[in-house]
Amino acid sequence: MNKWICTVCGYMYDPAEGDPENGVSAGTKFEDVPEDWVCPVCGAGKEDFTPEG
Amino acid sequence: MPAIEIKKDIYWVGVIDWNLKNFHGYALAHQGTTYNAYLVLDNKVTLFDTVPEKFKWELFHQIQSLIDIGDIDYIVANHLEMDHSGALPFIMDKANPEKLFCSVMGEKSLKAHFHPSDWPLEAVKDGREISLGKRTVNFIETRMLHWPDSMFSYIPNDKLLISSDAFGQNIANSNIFDDQHDLDSLIREARHYFTNIILPYSPLVLKLLDRVQEAGLELDMIAPDHGMIWRSHPDKILAAYKEFASQKLRPKAVLVYDTMWSSTEKMIRAVADALISEGIEVRVMSLKSHHHSDVMGEFSDAAALVCGSPTHNNSMMPLMADFLTYMKGLKPKNRIGAALGSYGWSGEAPSAMSRILEDAGFDLPQKPLRLQYVPGHEQLAVCKELGRALAQAIKAKVAS
Ligand SMILES: [Fe+2]
Ligand SMILES: [Fe+2]
Ligand SMILES: [Zn+2]
Numbered sequence: 001m002n003k004w005i006c007t008v009c010g011y012m013y014d015p016a017e018g019d020p021e022n023g024v025s026a027g028t029k030f031e032d033v034p035e036d037w038v039c040p041v042c043g044a045g046k047e048d049f050t051p052e053g
Numbered sequence: 054m055p056a057i058e059i060k061k062d063i064y065w066v067g068v069i070d071w072n073l074k075n076f077h078g079y080a081l082a083h084q085g086t087t088y089n090a091y092l093v094l095d096n097k098v099t100l101f102d103t104v105p106e107k108f109k110w111e112l113f114h115q116i117q118s119l120i121d122i123g124d125i126d127y128i129v130a131n132h133l134e135m136d137h138s139g140a141l142p143f144i145m146d147k148a149n150p151e152k153l154f155c156s157v158m159g160e161k162s163l164k165a166h167f168h169p170s171d172w173p174l175e176a177v178k179d180g181r182e183i184s185l186g187k188r189t190v191n192f193i194e195t196r197m198l199h200w201p202d203s204m205f206s207y208i209p210n211d212k213l214l215i216s217s218d219a220f221g222q223n224i225a226n227s228n229i230f231d232d233q234h235d236l237d238s239l240i241r242e243a244r245h246y247f248t249n250i251i252l253p254y255s256p257l258v259l260k261l262l263d264r265v266q267e268a269g270l271e272l273d274m275i276a277p278d279h280g281m282i283w284r285s286h287p288d289k290i291l292a293a294y295k296e297f298a299s300q301k302l303r304p305k306a307v308l309v310y311d312t313m314w315s316s317t318e319k320m321i322r323a324v325a326d327a328l329i330s331e332g333i334e335v336r337v338m339s340l341k342s343h344h345h346s347d348v349m350g351e352f353s354d355a356a357a358l359v360c361g362s363p364t365h366n367n368s369m370m371p372l373m374a375d376f377l378t379y380m381k382g383l384k385p386k387n388r389i390g391a392a393l394g395s396y397g398w399s400g401e402a403p404s405a406m407s408r409i410l411e412d413a414g415f416d417l418p419q420k421p422l423r424l425q426y427v428p429g430h431e432q433l434a435v436c437k438e439l440g441r442a443l444a445q446a447i448k449a450k451v452a453s
Contacts, residue, residue, distance in 0.1 A: 009201045010158055041197050041257065 003052040004030045009042035056115050060211045062094040066115035068108040071225045080249040080346035085225025089278045096186025097126040101215050106139030122147045130155040131217040133162035133202045159202035197254050212273035220290050221279030222246050232285035240293050245350035247297045253384040258298035300386050302356040304451045305334040309348050310361030311370040316395030316427050321361040323433040327440025340372035345379045356447045357389040360406045364396040381413040389446050390415035393422040418446040
């Protein structure tokens with residue numbers, strides 16, 4: 001599973017960890033993260049993320 | 054203001070903005086502020102940060118009083134917000150340095166601000182070290198503290214941390230060191246500053262403080278970009294940041310309101326009375342008298358927020374909408390809320406305020422309370438009951 005990086009602030013979404021504090025459980029692929037989820041650090045939307053590497 | 058040597062061959066070359074009130078368009082700076090820049094005289098003469106564009110000549114003269122500005126070899130831009138970068142194009146032009154350092158995210162910010170074509174820009178990663186001759190500088194990335202581009206510069210030889218906006222205070226004073234002031238009032242101003250600028254990023258502050266501790270960084274002096282330099286009490290401001298960022302709450306309620314014909318004000322005062330008799334500390338703040346940033350400064354360590362607004366044209370008063378928008382953006386955590394107000398015929402304001410508080414993650418132990426027209430003795434008793442119930446919730450929250 002790919003990690004995704006927030007291009008605004010550099011936060012990394014790691015599917016192994018998810019974002020449980022904001023309702024995304026560990027093991028959720030970035031593609032399956034709800035569309036209205038936002039970067040927990042800076043508030044940018046999913047469209048501002050790019051795959052790592 | 055003359056340059057001041059803060060460590061051997063390291064000079065404060067900032068400027069004092071004595072009369073500033075409007076800080077960045079969203080907060081009030083009651084005591085003005087300073088924009089601190091630092092010049093290190095070493096084999097590589099290095100300038101850390103600049104000042105707003107309107108003070109560019111003053112920075113120029115500060116530098117020129119110590120060296121010829123053309124002798125600057127390196128410039129470090131720890132943060133690209135314009136209170137620290139506005140004078141950068143002018144200084145780049147005058148100094149023509151060999152290198153301009155900023156963080157990886159800073160490179161993007163810098164290009165989007167100044168669109169430079171030929172600046173000798175070098176983006177540095179977290180942990181990168183450069184040599185100035187006798188000294189080295191370690192760069193510490195501090196993304197979103199409080200912009201993506203923010204970083205710290207640490208000089209291990211002098212145990213000096215140049216900390217950008219972190220640990221700052223909005224105070225204009227020609228005595229630029231912490232020990233020249235009353236420590237409690239410095240910490241109070243640091244809290245106001247933290248709450249209005251850094252609060253949303255509290256989890257990152259806690260991580261950073263852990264990182265600093267784990268790395269065993271020795272800190273003899275912390276030099277922020279606003280206000281006083283921490284040379285005698287760096288430990289105190291670090292401890293204070295830990296407290297601010299962990300949002301440790303006290304048995305205190307801020308009652309913030311706007312009112313038309315004083316009915317909502319009467320309700321608020323009744324709630325305050327009940328809270329006081331239950332031993333809760335209160336601040337009663339009319340939005341017509343207090344700026345939203347000052348209400349937030351008081352709310353920083355308060356367990357509860359009580360919002361009062363009459364219903365006006367089916368909605369809350371404009372100042373309350375302003376306050377709630379601002380407050381929600383600062384993401385206070387783990388708080389109790391309540392909403393109330395007087396109304397004439399429709400009465401939407403209390404539930405509208407409640408919805409915003411709910412969205413902001415507040416616990417709302419009591420239903421929104423609305424009372425028609427002017428509250429009498431019996432209606433005020435209802436407000437007092439709400440106050441007593443809130444007091445119990447506050448005590449439970451603070452104890453947990
Ligand atoms: Fe800033
Ligand atoms: Fe600043
Ligand atoms: Zn982000």
